Amino acid sequence: MDYATFIQLLDSSVRLATPLLLACLAGLFSERAGIFDIGLEGKMLAAAFFSAAIASISGSVWVGLFAGIGASLMLSALHGVASITFRGNQLISGVAINFLAAGMTVLIAQDWFKQGGRTPSLVSGARFEGIILPGADAMASVPIIGPLYSELISGHSILVYMAFAAVPLTWWLLYRTRFGLRLRAVGENPAAVDTAGVSVVGLRYAAVAICGVLCGIAGAYLSTALQAGFVKDMSAGRGFIALAALIFAKWRPWYALYATLLFGLFGALETRPDVIENVIGMKVQSQLLGALPYVMTVVILAGFVGKAIPPRAGGEPYVKER
Amino acid sequence: MDVMPKWAEVVLVPLISLLLAAIISALVILAIGEDPVAAVKLMVTGALGSTYGWGYTLYYATNFMFTGLAVAIAFHARLFNIGGEGQAMLGGLGVALASLYIPWPHWTLALLGAAAMAGLFGAFWAAIPAWLQAKRGSHIVITTIMFNFIAAALLNYLLVNQLRPKGSMDPSTRSFPEATHLPTLHDILTPFGISFSKAAPANVSFLVAVAACFLLWLLIWRTRLGYEIRSYGKSESGAKYAGISPVKITMIAMIISGALAGMMAINNVMGEAERLVLNATEGAGFIGIAVALMGRSHPLGVFISAILFGFLYQGGAELALWTTIPRELIVVIQALVILFTGALDNMVRMPLERMFLALRFARRSSKGADD
Numbered sequence: 001m002d003y004a005t006f007i008q009l010l011d012s013s014v015r016l017a018t019p020l021l022l023a024c025l026a027g028l029f030s031e032r033a034g035i036f037d038i039g040l041e042g043k044m045l046a047a048a049f050f051s052a053a054i055a056s057i058s059g060s061v062w063v064g065l066f067a068g069i070g071a072s073l074m075l076s077a078l079h080g081v082a083s084i085t086f087r088g089n090q091l092i093s094g095v096a097i098n099f100l101a102a103g104m105t106v107l108i109a110q111d112w113f114k115q116g117g118r119t120p121s122l123v124s125g126a127r128f129e130g131i132i133l134p135g136a137d138a139m140a141s142v143p144i145i146g147p148l149y150s151e152l153i154s155g156h157s158i159l160v161y162m163a164f165a166a167v168p169l170t171w172w173l174l175y176r177t178r179f180g181l182r183l184r185a186v187g188e189n190p191a192a193v194d195t196a197g198v199s200v201v202g203l204r205y206a207a208v209a210i211c212g213v214l215c216g217i218a219g220a221y222l223s224t225a226l227q228a229g230f231v232k233d234m235s236a237g238r239g240f241i242a243l244a245a246l247i248f249a250k251w252r253p254w255y256a257l258y259a260t261l262l263f264g265l266f267g268a269l270e271t272r273p274d275v276i277e278n279v280i281g282m283k284v285q286s287q288l289l290g291a292l293p294y295v296m297t298v299v300i301l302a303g304f305v306g307k308a309i310p311p312r313a314g315g316e317p318y319v320k321e322r
Numbered sequence: 323m324d325v326m327p328k329w330a331e332v333v334l335v336p337l338i339s340l341l342l343a344a345i346i347s348a349l350v351i352l353a354i355g356e357d358p359v360a361a362v363k364l365m366v367t368g369a370l371g372s373t374y375g376w377g378y379t380l381y382y383a384t385n386f387m388f389t390g391l392a393v394a395i396a397f398h399a400r401l402f403n404i405g406g407e408g409q410a411m412l413g414g415l416g417v418a419l420a421s422l423y424i425p426w427p428h429w430t431l432a433l434l435g436a437a438a439m440a441g442l443f444g445a446f447w448a449a450i451p452a453w454l455q456a457k458r459g460s461h462i463v464i465t466t467i468m469f470n471f472i473a474a475a476l477l478n479y480l481l482v483n484q485l486r487p488k489g490s491m492d493p494s495t496r497s498f499p500e501a502t503h504l505p506t507l508h509d510i511l512t513p514f515g516i517s518f519s520k521a522a523p524a525n526v527s528f529l530v531a532v533a534a535c536f537l538l539w540l541l542i543w544r545t546r547l548g549y550e551i552r553s554y555g556k557s558e559s560g561a562k563y564a565g566i567s568p569v570k571i572t573m574i575a576m577i578i579s580g581a582l583a584g585m586m587a588i589n590n591v592m593g594e595a596e597r598l599v600l601n602a603t604e605g606a607g608f609i610g611i612a613v614a615l616m617g618r619s620h621p622l623g624v625f626i627s628a629i630l631f632g633f634l635y636q637g638g639a640e641l642a643l644w645t646t647i648p649r650e651l652i653v654v655i656q657a658l659v660i661l662f663t664g665a666l667d668n669m670v671r672m673p674l675e676r677m678f679l680a681l682r683f684a685r686r687s688s689k690g691a692d693d
Contacts, residue, residue, distance in 0.1 A: 090665075103652070240468075285479055287479040
């Protein structure tokens with residue numbers, strides 16, 4: 001494999017890792033606060049549709065992004081009402097949200113655009129374009145570092161840079177602020193947080209809302225940056241891969257970055273079977289690569305290679321004692 | 323003491339949840355500019371107005387009975403098996419291998435053999451997550467989700483690379499031999515002088531599904547094992563104290579669950595397609611969740627809600643055919659049913675409980691006044 005191919009592979013890994021990373025961090029906030037969220041997939045899908053639809057109607061990708069975040073937040077609110085206020089089963093609520101998004105996006109798309117459940121292709125201005133970082137063109141001819149900078153680091157859409165910036169931000173918020181300490185505490189021992197006079201319900205709603213915003217950006221990235229428009233079921237299981245990455249990362253932000261980059265690389269390799277064949281000298285089934293994140297997550301969950309221990313109060317609705 | 327009388331628990335709560343789901347669905351239909359009343363009429367005539375419609379309704383209902391029972395038995399042990407979809411895919415593989423590679427003399431034997439293989443394959447696919455939950459403490463919901471994707475990748479690989487006949491572009495097995503073809507309801511009912519649509523896919527598997535409902539009821543409420551499963555689901559610590567092994571119950575409940583989900587394949591793979599195709603399950607494993615929730619995990623409830631979902635599926639297909647309402651409306655209804663009967667259960671239950679409490683106090687105080 002030559003250097004150019006290598007850079008190309010990493011470049012597409014970054015592109016594919018971005019939605020996973022955003023969704024993974026979204027799940028991290030929610031689950032660290034004790035709210036399981038298997039509805040990441042549905043929230044991404046809803047956001048993907050609404051950002052593409054509104055961007056196509058308004059002609060502005062930013063308006064689209066906010067519409068996507070709004071749609072995702074609506075589903076987050078539903079999840080919050082079901083699992084925090086009415087203390088329902090968080091997993092069942094997540095399943096319902098996934099189906100709701102899968103059905104409603106096609107229903108509304110068909111009603112608005114009459115194109116068989118898709119949005120019109122987005123033209124320039126209604127999508128996020130790649131940003132050429134300063135000096136990228138000038139540096140392109142420099143050996144080794146040149147392509148690294150101009151191909152791999154430069155040229156992504158703003159959402160990619162936002163996703164990568166979200167990692168240190170999440171770390172800082174969780175581990176260096178009072179809010180973060182309380183958020184983590186509410187996922188481990190909500191009774192203690194309640195005793196300290198801090199609202200368990202308020203904190204959990206805040207976490208679920210942050211989760212909604214991040215899922216919204218992830219969905220918008222799918223339909224307005226990675227692709228140009230919404231198609232039916234376009235999240236294609238990414239919400240579940242993000243969930244897998246979250247377990248792989250043991251609910252920690254920096255590890256979330258590594259896990260999603262690794263899963264992004266698997267995705268990139270899936271489209272380039274020739275590269276694998278060149279490097280390891282034998283053919284690897286693309287289905288095997290596709291299933292690898294799931295298999296690895298099961299192995300990690302089983303605790304054979306470093307045990308993943310979830311937040312202790314995860315999935316349990318909090319009932320105040322009287 | 324229970325706050326609500328039993329009939330309210332069993333009938334009123336699901337009925338109100340269902341009503342809420344129906345109202346919102348009607349609003350959705352209105353919002354996309356169609357008439358909900360006309361839509362319901364079309365669905366009823368399309369799904370129940372002819373033996374052809376009934377044939378499809380019962381065909382779908384058969385799938386949902388198997389997957390609904392699978393989710394229900396796991397619920398009794400307080401396990402959430404989201405993996406019905408993957409287990410049903412593996413069941414399909416079992417049916418295909420049994421039908422293709424064993425020369426069956428008659429369809430009855432083929433049905434027995436294929437059902438056993440389907441159950442075995444499905445049970446195997448559920449047993450791994452069950453073992454990981456029981457022995458290693460990995461969350462069964464996450465592992466069963468992962469196993470759905472692994473199953474999809476596995477079947478994709480097998481159908482594209484191994485089972486596909488040479489020269490065929492279609493990722494599916496060759497057609498099963500004649501001896502494994504199951505009799506349809508048309509074949510079964512004609513000797514009794516009842517004419518039933520020949521084109522509809524409902525087949526003898528429907529009767530197997532009904533039998534499975536009854537057998538599961540026997541198991542849950544009339545056997546020691548069923549009692550152990552239920553007590554483990556009600557209180558793990560209490561069950562442990564009574565000498566019930568959590569590992570054993572988790573394994574057994576999930577193996578039964580996986581076997582039931584896998585056995586769905588005798589209907590869709592053996593009874594209808596008569597070959598294994600890609601994505602043969604068509605999401606029936608997930609509909610099992612809605613069916614089990616709506617049926618309150620009781621086999622009779624599962625039977626009724628499976629028929630209701632069969633009606634929704636066939637009716638939804640008719641809607642998509644004759645109106646501008648896409649098939650995805652069914653997915654929305656399914657989501658609303660899961661939401662109201664599952665996640666928002668307390669929203670329906672809490673005001674009802676308050677009402678019944680108030681009624682009871684009113685009755686008691688009026689009685690007190692008489693004395």
